[in-house]
Amino acid sequence: xxxxxxxxxxxxxxxxxxxxxxxxxxxxxxxxxxxxxxxxxxxxxxxxxxxxxxxxxxxxxxxxxxxxxxxxxxxxxxxxxxxxxxxxxxxxxxxxxxxxxxxxxxxxxxxxxxxxxxxxxxxxxxxxxxxxxxxxxxxxxxxxxxxxxxxxxxxxxxxxxxxxxxxxxxxxxxxxxxxxxxxxxxxxxxxxxxxxxxxxxxxxxxxxxxxxxxxxxxxxxxxxxxxxxxxxxxxxxxxxxxxxxxxxxxxxxxxxxxxxxxxxxxxxxxxxxxxxxxxxxxxxxxxxx
Amino acid sequence: xxxxxxxxxxxxxxxxxxxxxxxxxxxxxxxxxxxxxxxxxxxxxxxxxxxxxxxxxxxxxxxxxxxxxxxxxxxxxxxxxxxxxxxxxxxxxxxxxxxxxxxxxxxxxxxxxxxxxxxxxxxxxxxxxxxxxxxxxxxxxxxxxxxxxxxxxxxxxxx
Numbered sequence: 001x002x003x004x005x006x007x008x009x010x011x012x013x014x015x016x017x018x019x020x021x022x023x024x025x026x027x028x029x030x031x032x033x034x035x036x037x038x039x040x041x042x043x044x045x046x047x048x049x050x051x052x053x054x055x056x057x058x059x060x061x062x063x064x065x066x067x068x069x070x071x072x073x074x075x076x077x078x079x080x081x082x083x084x085x086x087x088x089x090x091x092x093x094x095x096x097x098x099x100x101x102x103x104x105x106x107x108x109x110x111x112x113x114x115x116x117x118x119x120x121x122x123x124x125x126x127x128x129x130x131x132x133x134x135x136x137x138x139x140x141x142x143x144x145x146x147x148x149x150x151x152x153x154x155x156x157x158x159x160x161x162x163x164x165x166x167x168x169x170x171x172x173x174x175x176x177x178x179x180x181x182x183x184x185x186x187x188x189x190x191x192x193x194x195x196x197x198x199x200x201x202x203x204x205x206x207x208x209x210x211x212x213x214x215x216x217x218x219x220x221x222x223x224x225x226x227x228x229x230x231x232x233x234x235x236x237x238x239x240x241x242x243x244x245x246x247x248x249x250x251x252x253x254x255x256x257x258x259x260x261x262x263x264x265x266x267x268x269x270x271x272x273x274x275x276x277x278x279x280x281x282x283x284x285x286x287x288x289x
Numbered sequence: 290x291x292x293x294x295x296x297x298x299x300x301x302x303x304x305x306x307x308x309x310x311x312x313x314x315x316x317x318x319x320x321x322x323x324x325x326x327x328x329x330x331x332x333x334x335x336x337x338x339x340x341x342x343x344x345x346x347x348x349x350x351x352x353x354x355x356x357x358x359x360x361x362x363x364x365x366x367x368x369x370x371x372x373x374x375x376x377x378x379x380x381x382x383x384x385x386x387x388x389x390x391x392x393x394x395x396x397x398x399x400x401x402x403x404x405x406x407x408x409x410x411x412x413x414x415x416x417x418x419x420x421x422x423x424x425x426x427x428x429x430x431x432x433x434x435x436x437x438x439x440x441x442x443x444x445x446x447x448x
Contacts, residue, residue, distance in 0.1 A: 001290040001311045001312065001414050002311065003311060004290070004307075004311060005290070005291075005308070006290075006291070006293060006310035006311075006357055007354075007359055008293075008360065027355070027358070030353050030354060030355060030358065031335060031353055032350075034313065034333075034353045034354065034355060035333055035334045035335055035352075035353060037311075037350075038313070038333040039332075039333070039334075047310070049355065049357050049358055051357070051358040051359075051360065052360065052361075068298075075347065098335075098422075098423065099338070099422045099423025100348050100401065100404070100422075100423055101335065101341055101348050101350045101401070101422060101423040102335055102350070102353075102423065104347035104348065104349055105349055105350070105353065105354070137290055183390075211425070253360075
């Protein structure tokens with residue numbers, strides 16, 4: 001096992017100081033980094049363990065916004081009644097990650113910073129236009145999650161910076177939000193394709209707001225503006241599958257890799273968007289009653 | 290690389306270990322503390338659950354946790370499950386239902402089952418399958434584990 005200098009800050013000020021060490025890397029749940037370090041695939045001069053930083057582990061309703069501490073675990077998100085009310089897609093996504101053992105360790109901030117194209121919480125955060133609060137010794141800045149994700153494993157995070165928290169606004173009116181993923185098996189599998197869909201219906205029952213995000217079909221998890229545009233103002237009915245099919249072909253060009261083929265991903269993306277839309281519409285109608 | 294000293298509650302006892310920081314909880318349990326119930330079966334990828342221990346009430350893979358990360362936590366291993374010389378009802382029910390064959394996954398499966406029953410005293414078959422999805426077993430086909438958990442849930446066995 002490789003060597004590194006180990007730091008364990010307790011306060012956020014100490015965390016900022018530790019991360020200002022050149023080459024320092026943050027350790028959150030460790031579900032990704034620890035196995036990679038054990039296998040010698042990843043090395044760092046300094047590792048900053050956040051297990052003592054309790055102030056970044058919270059789920060808060062701040063009125064106009066919901067704020068999630070970056071060290072909130074997937075299991076905590078999955079078990080949160082508040083999130084179930086505000087963003088059920090995120091709850092379903094968090095529940096679907098790995099197994100209990102990994103959900104109890106893996107964190108929302110870790111899932112974001114890892115920037116896997118197949119990350120499950122990211123579509124559910126993107127459809128709520130989530131914003132990240134990044135901090136460092138230099139100060140802090142806010143950035144939309146969508147702009148933060150640059151490529152597979154690549155983000156806008158600068159040296160010395162860390163994700164402090166994630167925030168998003170609740171939807172109002174007749175809305176619904178759902179997450180669906182497809183993997184090789186239901187437990188532990190990395191998504192072959194995943195999607196989150198949020199929809200709002202107006203009083204005529206037409207789609208007045210729609211947000212769709214897809215994972216595993218592009219270098220990052222993406223918002224699907226073309227598909228959203230194609231569905232806006234339409235009546236949510238089974239015939240929308242045609243519109244989804246057409247817009248999906250324009251929107252995505254997935255690759256063939258170890259987990260699946262491009263052809264399958266194309267087809268799967270359309271099907272899961274349609275299913276997630278149906279589920280979101282169902283919730284929206286329920287709320288509208 | 291400097292050693293670190295980590296204090297935690299292990300099977301109810303205050304414990305302090307001094308180790309290099311690049312070792313996992315699994316390494317320390319097995320090599321320093323002589324607790325070999327937790328196993329490394331998948332090579333430290335967090336895929337198999339054979340190294341599962343209970344940390345603050347949650348099942349976790351001890352192969353994915355650096356030793357520094359357990360400072361101040363409560364850890365239970367399979368060795369800590371016996372009470373007053375009696376096996377835990379899950380340990381008995383796993384034997385009774387034939388849910389143990391080669392035994393490699395058993396400590397992890399029992400500890401995961403314990404956290405499941407602690408949070409949900411009467412789980413459905415589906416909830417048990419979901420709960421155990423991180424514990425791979427190549428012998429039993431899982432059905433006997435499900436039987437064992439139902440057996441324990443119904444109060445275990447009268448000896």
